[in-house]
Amino acid sequence: MLKSAADAKDIVLFVDETDRTPPSQLFWNVLIVDDDPDVHEATRLALDNVKIEGRPLRFLHARSEAEAMDILHSAKDTIPVALIDVVMERSDSGLRLVKHIRDELGLDTLQIILRTGQPGYAPELETIETYNINDYRTKSNLTRTRLCTSLIVAIRSYNQLRHLETNKRGFEKIVSASTHLNGLRSLSQFADGVIAQICALLEVPENGFTTVVGVDGALVDPLVISGTGRFEGYAGQNLADLKNDVIREQIEICIRNKANQLGPLTCFVFRASNDVCLATCVDTPRCDHEIDHRVIEAFCASVTVGFENVLLNGKLQRLAYRDHLTDLPNRNGFERIIDDYLANETDGRLALVDIDDFASINAALDQHYGDDVLRAIAGRLLDVLGRSVSLGRISGDCFGVIGPEDAVRPDMIDDLFTEPIVVNNEPLRLSATSGFVSLRQSSGSGMQLLKDANIALKQAKLENRGKALVFSENLRTQADARINMLSGLRSAFTSQRLFLAYQPQVTMSDGRLVGLEALLRWRDAHGSFIPPDQFIPLAEKSGLINPIGDWVLRVACDQLRAFLDAGHHQTRMAVNVSHVQFREPGFVETVAEVLSETGVPAKYLEIELTESVAVENTDMIVSRLQDLRSLGVSIALDDFGTGYSSLSVLKDLPLDKLKIDRSFIRDLHSHETATNVADLIVAFGKKMGLELIAEGVETPDQIEILRSMGCEVAQGFYYSRPLEAAQLFKWLEARQEDAT
Known part of the structure; x- marks a missing residue:
């Protein structure tokens, strides 16, 4: 249970009184390297009972360069100072050992005091300039006082360098957490850095843990997100579950009061702007170092800025990788999940x-x-x-x-x-x-x-x-083919490899030309033709059909103007319009604009639509058709009998023509069902007062049957294949010559 705010003033003990200071922190190790046993004994006696920074000295003895190397290799991180004789088994043994310490072991903080009984072997000035040593003394002049003074200076220098190194490591962790990591992992790494930095500031070993309370402004049970040293096992636990009541109560009070506490268990609280708190506690049973409160305030302010950055980074990561509606990973997050899965598994399904x-x-x-x-579907999946x-x-x-x-x-x-x-x-x-x-x-x-x-x-x-x-691979091949075709279609449109061909529509009674259907054609870069039933659906799905459709309408009207100028005044131009293009809000205005710019009277233009246009939103379709007819444009329903619309819908559409699909015409003379369907379509059209056009007429027998049904106009190979404009003019000239 949390105590009152007043109780915080009475806290005097927060951890067990057992001395947990590591043995290496109870004394200063001094390495004595000399081949003379008397020097070892004299040094020990001279420094007996000496304490530096409150700690006694402990001596490690080496009587040769090799013994010193062995000691340094095994205990190098616990030795702050070494007293090294220059001349031992060799005249330069001490100097060789100095180079080994600095160059091979990399002990830059170890303080080296060089001693010699024979100054001529290593002149003082030259030695100091050449070797990275901290002091150089002759044994005869090294009195007890001078020896103590040298050790005090050396140990203090060592201590300062070690603290600087510890501080550096703490800041590196914080920078790494705030710039390179993200999410909870980033917060945990940041928390490790905070522990290291506090311990460096208080000059204590890294024994601590960090708790976070309140995520994205919502208060939650405090969670321990990081632990080091003897608190390493705390990570991942809720604060309420910690077995140590004293520690739990201490940090709860600090979180509630949002205040720092110094003592055997020191707690710093860092509060972000959205009221999220980060509380870090470190074990400080022997922390006697006086710290200026202004230093602590500056330290906390710096850490709080880093904490804010980590939280902000977490929010950005959430926005980038989580779906706000279902709280599932979004596409970016799911791609990461897939990549992680692929890195660890070889079997599975997506x-x-x-x-x-x-x-x-x-x-x-x-x-x-x-x-x-x-949300309900996401819940069902989970x-x-x-x-x-x-x-x-x-x-x-x-x-x-x-x-x-x-x-x-x-x-x-x-x-x-x-x-x-x-x-x-x-x-x-x-x-x-x-x-x-x-x-x-x-x-x-x-x-x-x-x-x-x-x-x-x-x-x-x-x-x-x-x-x-x-x-399956076959599906990928088909998809790649569609992508390549769509890319080729875009290229063909921009490089003008699309063109129009025109198929005549004639009366079956006397062969008189009454209309033309503009048909889109695509010739690829190699001269081959791509069938319209392959590329038109792709154009519709990609949205490319709209600019292509507008281009077709304009080119067809330009050509119609040329036919009219050539004297073919009974010729109408039928232009196929995709249901995608037809549903565009400005379609009627586009038609009116093209008619105006080309100077084509509206009565010569016919818009052909398929039955699919009437599947959805019939009211909008009827209104748009009426707007077109008010311009004077006629409307034809293409491929009648193959679509999905019902007769009840079709009867409400303002139409002028029905076109009987070629699938019914093909089997007229051999298939009774096809004949019956064609007969029904003709009867329906006449009942509705619509003109009928038969598509795909190829034989005289088909013409005879259609005429007997009452169909008047046909188009198909029997009369002409689709022709480009120049070919069409020649076809017209030939018919005129035959007529005369």
């Missing part, structure tokens, strides 16, 4: 799960309800699939799942949606389409794996909506 008709849910209800649906897989929200209504093959299976994903999902206490039935890819079928990064799964998902939505499809 699935992309796309909710069917989710856009209709948003449209029929509202976005807030749609958000509730997504509940059913559990901890055996990793999840992410890849896009609006698409979720990613990766894990072992036995946990990521098509049947499991299907089963997720067998039962209704409860949204706002109401059951909602949903289905999902999913694409799967095995780690053994794909290679590369998480991005590549997602790409392959997405290929399978898109194909499943085209072929098997509501079910799953597993990725």
